[in-house]
Amino acid sequence: MKHKMRIFLLSHDRAKRGSTVAMALQRHGVTPTGFVFEAYRPPKLRRRIERRLAEQGIPVLAPKTEPKASQNGNATPDPYADILPAAEYASKEGISATQVADLTSPESLDSLRALEPDLFVHAGAGILRAPLLAIPKLGTMNAHMGLLPRYRGMNVAEWSVLEGQQAGCTVHLLDPGIDTGDIIATRTVDVSDCNSITALRAKMDRAQLDFLAETVKSITETGELPPHHPQQETDGRQYFAMHADLKQVLEKRLAASTG
Amino acid sequence: MKMQHDFDRAGDRKKPMSTMFSLARDTKRAIGNMLHARLTQPGHRQFYLAQVADHGRNVAQGYSDADHLRAAADWLKAAQDSQSDGGFSGRYKLDKGWTSSYPETTGYLIPTCLTLAERLEEPEWEERAKRAMDFLLALQLESGAFPGGEVAENTVEPSPFNTAQILNGLNIWAAEKNDANARQAADRAAAWLVSVQDDDGAFRQHFYLNQPSAYAAHLSCWLAEYGVLFDDKAARKAAEKHLDWVLALQDKDTGFFARSGFYGTDHDNGTAVTHTIAYTIWGVLLNGLLLGREDAVDASELAATKIMERMEILKFLPGRFNSRWRIDERAQCLTGNAQMALIWLRLYDERGDLRFVNAACRAIDLVKQAQPMDNPNPGLQGGVAGSFPVWGSYIFHAVPNWATKFFIDALLHKERVLTALESD
Numbered sequence: 001m002k003h004k005m006r007i008f009l010l011s012h013d014r015a016k017r018g019s020t021v022a023m024a025l026q027r028h029g030v031t032p033t034g035f036v037f038e039a040y041r042p043p044k045l046r047r048r049i050e051r052r053l054a055e056q057g058i059p060v061l062a063p064k065t066e067p068k069a070s071q072n073g074n075a076t077p078d079p080y081a082d083i084l085p086a087a088e089y090a091s092k093e094g095i096s097a098t099q100v101a102d103l104t105s106p107e108s109l110d111s112l113r114a115l116e117p118d119l120f121v122h123a124g125a126g127i128l129r130a131p132l133l134a135i136p137k138l139g140t141m142n143a144h145m146g147l148l149p150r151y152r153g154m155n156v157a158e159w160s161v162l163e164g165q166q167a168g169c170t171v172h173l174l175d176p177g178i179d180t181g182d183i184i185a186t187r188t189v190d191v192s193d194c195n196s197i198t199a200l201r202a203k204m205d206r207a208q209l210d211f212l213a214e215t216v217k218s219i220t221e222t223g224e225l226p227p228h229h230p231q232q233e234t235d236g237r238q239y240f241a242m243h244a245d246l247k248q249v250l251e252k253r254l255a256a257s258t259g
Numbered sequence: 260m261k262m263q264h265d266f267d268r269a270g271d272r273k274k275p276m277s278t279m280f281s282l283a284r285d286t287k288r289a290i291g292n293m294l295h296a297r298l299t300q301p302g303h304r305q306f307y308l309a310q311v312a313d314h315g316r317n318v319a320q321g322y323s324d325a326d327h328l329r330a331a332a333d334w335l336k337a338a339q340d341s342q343s344d345g346g347f348s349g350r351y352k353l354d355k356g357w358t359s360s361y362p363e364t365t366g367y368l369i370p371t372c373l374t375l376a377e378r379l380e381e382p383e384w385e386e387r388a389k390r391a392m393d394f395l396l397a398l399q400l401e402s403g404a405f406p407g408g409e410v411a412e413n414t415v416e417p418s419p420f421n422t423a424q425i426l427n428g429l430n431i432w433a434a435e436k437n438d439a440n441a442r443q444a445a446d447r448a449a450a451w452l453v454s455v456q457d458d459d460g461a462f463r464q465h466f467y468l469n470q471p472s473a474y475a476a477h478l479s480c481w482l483a484e485y486g487v488l489f490d491d492k493a494a495r496k497a498a499e500k501h502l503d504w505v506l507a508l509q510d511k512d513t514g515f516f517a518r519s520g521f522y523g524t525d526h527d528n529g530t531a532v533t534h535t536i537a538y539t540i541w542g543v544l545l546n547g548l549l550l551g552r553e554d555a556v557d558a559s560e561l562a563a564t565k566i567m568e569r570m571e572i573l574k575f576l577p578g579r580f581n582s583r584w585r586i587d588e589r590a591q592c593l594t595g596n597a598q599m600a601l602i603w604l605r606l607y608d609e610r611g612d613l614r615f616v617n618a619a620c621r622a623i624d625l626v627k628q629a630q631p632m633d634n635p636n637p638g639l640q641g642g643v644a645g646s647f648p649v650w651g652s653y654i655f656h657a658v659p660n661w662a663t664k665f666f667i668d669a670l671l672h673k674e675r676v677l678t679a680l681e682s683d
Contacts, residue, residue, distance in 0.1 A: 163613060237612075240571035243620040245673075246613065249680045 005220045006033045006118045010125035010140070011086045013037040013099070017124030018086025021143075022095065024209035025121075028217045034096035035086060036112060038103050038125050079202050086124065103132050119219065121212070122174060130176045138225050140174040143212035145204045147186050148172055149236035152179035157204040158197060159239045162250045167191045167200075169208035171215045173228060178238060182228040187211050195258040197251055292650050296353040302636030303353060309631065310648035317628055327627050328670045330641030331663050332375055332384075335368070337637040338660050339387055345394035349409045350659040351638035353649070359411035362398050363418070364661045365391045366405075366425030369432050371664050374671055392432050395425055396444055403447030404455075407467070419455055419462050422448050423478035426485055434488050442489070449485045452478070453497045460504035470523055473516040474535040476505045476542025483549040495550060502546040505539065506558055514562035515582040516540075529582035532653050533595025536566070536580065540602050548609065556609060563602050567618040570599075576622055578651050590651025593629055593643050596622045597665035604672040616676055623673060626666050 007025075009032050011018030022032055083089075090097045098115065100108040103125060112135050120140035122128065133140050146156025147168040160167045168188040175181035189207045194200040219225060242250070298304045309316070317327075338348045338357070346360025347368055369388045376384035399405055400417055405425045407418025426448045433441035455464040461471040462478060479501035486494030508517040519539040520531030531539075540559045547555025569584050570576045576599065578592035600622040603615035629647040634640040643662035645654020654662075 159613070237614065238568070239614060240617065243617045243624075245620045245677060246617055246680075249677065252681060253683075 003118075003223065005223065006116055007121060007216065007220070008033055008098075008112075008115060008117045008119075008136075009035050009086075009121050009123040010103070010128065011035055011037060011123040012040055012125065013087035013097075014040055014085045015124030016080045016083040016085060019083050019089035020080065020205075020209060021121060021123035021212065022086070022089060022093070023083075024213040025216055026093075028210075028213040030213065030217050030220055031093075032095060032121070033117075034098060034115070035090045035123075036103075036115070036120075036125075037087060037097055037099045039099060039101050079198065104129055109135065119216070121216065128174055128176075133174055133176065138219065141184070141212065141216065142172055142174050142181070143208040144170045144172060144179055145201075145208050146170065146179075146239075147188070148179060148183050149231040151239060152236045153239035155242040156239055157191075157200055158242050158247065158250055161191060161194075161200060161254070162242075162246060167204065169204060169211055171208075171212050173225075177233075179236075180231055180233065182230050184215060184226050184228045185211070193258060195254055197247060197254065200254065292656070296649075296656060300353075300636065302631075302634040302639050305634055306353075306631055306636070306639045307649070309629075310650070314628060317630065317632055320632065322627070322632055324623075324627075324670055324674065326632070327630060328667060329379075330630060330632055331643065331667050331670070332379065332641075334637070334641035334643075334658075334663050335371075335660065335667070336387070337640075338642075338663075339390070341638075344410070345390035346410065347391065347660045350645075350654065350657040351642060353656040357638060359409045360394065361409045361660065362395055362405055363407070363421035363424045364659075364664065366395060366421075366428035368660065368664050369428030371667055373431065373435060375667065378671055378674075388432065392428070392438075392441060395428065396440060399444055399447065403449075403451035404465075405448065407465075417451075417465050418467065419452055419465055420467060420475060420478050422452060423481040426452070427481040430481065430485050430488055445485055445489070449482060449491060449494045452482055453493050456497050456501065460500035460502075462501065468522065470521075470526060471518065472521070472526075472535070473505050473508050473519040474521075474531075474538040474542070475501065476540075476546060477538035478542070479505075480542040480545035480549070483546050487549050498546055499550050499552070502543065502550065502552065502555055505543055506555060509558055509562070510582065511561075513583060514558070514565045515580075515584065516543075516562065517582070530579055530587045532579050532588075533566075533576060533592045533599060534653060536562075537595050537598030537602060541598060541605075544602060544605060559602070560606055560610060563599070563606055563615070566599060567603065567614065570618060570621060575625060578646060578653055588652055590653075591625060591629075591647045592645065592651065592653040593626050593647050594645060594653070594659065594662040594665055596625050597643065597662065597669045600626075600669040601665060601672060604669065604676055607676060616673075616680075619669065619673060619676075623666075623669050626662075626669075630666070 009018055009021055018035055025032055087097060098111060100111055102108050109131055117136040119138045120136045122140060122142040128140060146160055148170040151160055157167055166188050168186055170186045171184045173181040189204055191200055191203055194203055296303055296307055298307060341348045341357040342360045344360050346362060346365045348357040349361030350358050352358060369391055372384045372388035376382060398414065402417060404417030405422040406414050406416055407421045426445055429441050429445035429448060432438055433445050457463050462475045463471045479498040482494045483498035485491060486498060516539045518526045519536050520526060521535055525531050540562050543555050544559035547559060565584050576591055576596050577586040577588060578590045579587035581587045600619040603619040607615040626643055630641065630643055631639045639658060642658035643666045644658045645662060649656055
């Protein structure tokens with residue numbers, strides 16, 4: 001009898017990313033075995049303030065939920081406004097969830113090993129270290145919004161368009177570096193109809209999620225990873241968050257390119 | 260620009276001590292600093308408070324780059340108008356006000372003035388450059404050298420580094436205005452520089468603190484500029500010889516240049532302030548471009564990339580680094596920020612890597628956040644302090660003219676790059 005692949009999504013209970021990845025998998029006929037939720041860890045200062053407040057009997061601060069304001073003061077519309085946080089989505093869909101304090105402690109790693117995972121899928125968790133990445137039999141997969149190895153890091157969809165290069169996405173295995181794991185496959189995306197950064201990111205996100213889901217589906221069918229090849233560090237560049245002035249240039253170009 | 264007669268607090272940091280003792284020391288120092296800052300003077304209290312509070316004020320006010328440029332240009336005017344000799348005051352010090360004219364930085368302010376005249380369409384800036392030029396010509400020594408330091412402290416001791424910064428002004432003025440006097444002064448200054456170079460390419464004679472330093476790349480690059488503009492083979496050869504000396508000091512993995520700091524302790528510890536790190540990188544880059552040395556451009560790109568990565572991750576640019584690009588001092592050297600922005604923009608021009616524009620915009624933002632935009636004191640309004648906070652070790656409690664100069668240069672270069680990108 002064929003082994004039923006045990007696939008877990010690594011996420012935070014409040015992260016909508018976990019929900020969008022699960023939804024994409026389900027659209028392709030794959031229901032994940034479960035979620036692994038890393039406990040929410042507020043930033044250091046916030047943790048200290050919350051602890052002090054708690055000591056005084058004052059409830060902790062509510063998590064920030066407002067959309068980020070852009071530099072010109074306009075609020076960026078949240079394209080994921082209707083998406084449930086991952087914990088709520090798991091509960092609604094009847095997908096099991098395992099909560100761990102973190103993704104690094106021996107206790108947490110033991111809990112994850114006990115799940116006997118075949119595959120982890122990165123779905124909004126934080127940085128994943130080598131001991132965790134060694135747990136699943138096949139590895140840990142990620143979808144990346146740029147064509148690796150060239151476009152590593154942040155805002156790579158924006159960077160590729162600003163640089164006049166082909167936009168695309170990559171499904172790859174995670175290693176302890178930043179977007180440096182073995183590449184499973186890349187796919188170009190036609191973004192010529194995107195008239196804004198928001199539209200660009202939305203299209204690229206849909207494309208990468210579908211690509212990831214298709215790849216996971218093929219793994220469930222074959223029981224093994226597709227061929228994958230390593231990257232050389234010198235093959236790519238690491239990109240950082242795009243500055244507002246360059247985003248403005250890109251917005252103008254995108255608006256102009258679609259008339 | 261060097262730190263003569265400024266406080267250097269680098270030597271007394273990070274000694275292990277009890278928390279109570281540390282707190283008492285810090286409190287004592289803070290009180291001492293506040294007394295030193297003359298908080299009763301117009302605008303001083305506001306300026307001092309801005310170091311610790313309301314740091315996002317300039318962003319919230321929505322000032323444009325043009326607003327920041329105008330404020331910085333007005334500060335430069337005030338710096339020149341504070342003196343009667345045509346030079347630019349070296350700095351506005353919180354404890355003493357304007358200091359005397361500084362020949363070195365007055366020299367490299369001349370190209371900035373000429374660019375401002377064109378960009379702002381204000382001929383006044385050309386007149387200011389002319390006044391600065393006349394001031395400098397009167398100071399040149401018999402040997403062809405120019406004196407180091409500010410005029411109130413020295414008019415006789417020659418300085419190769421300062422001479423070269425003045426040579427940059429002479430070069431540009433002579434080339435653009437076809438001015439025979441400036442050209443003759445440039446010839447003499449360049450010849451003197453060549454004459455004091457050691458056989459191995461280093462500059463040791465008369466050099467600041469007698470420390471042969473990698474940041475003297477910011478000397479040889481102006482010699483190279485002279486050699487190219489006026490077709491002087493000896494100057495080009497001397498510049499290239501020095502370039503080779505500097506390139507040999509670079510760690511090929513990290514990109515850090517040994518001896519890029521001011522002091523012997525910096526050289527021993529492998530540390531440096533971003534001001535001199537940037538002097539070194541810029542000097543290597545410009546030498547590489549002027550002399551057709553791709554290896555030098557590569558070397559500058561390596562170091563600039565490492566610093567870019569550190570700044571993008573840290574979200575600020577520490578004022579001092581060690582040789583592994585770890586933080587040696589958190590207080591920002593605002594001059595270094597503006598200089599790095601210029602380096603990144605110039606590298607973008609050459610290599611087309613837009614990440615450098617990104618980094619430049621961020622570094623410029625860090626300076627914009629620290630620039631006083633509504634201070635009633637003309638010595639502070641629009642000027643760029645040496646450090647942020649102003650009690651950082653580099654140019655303690657003062658607003659040096661070269662920080663504002665590099666900030667203006669960076670804003671103007673950024674404007675050119677973004678305009679070109681928008682029209683692509």
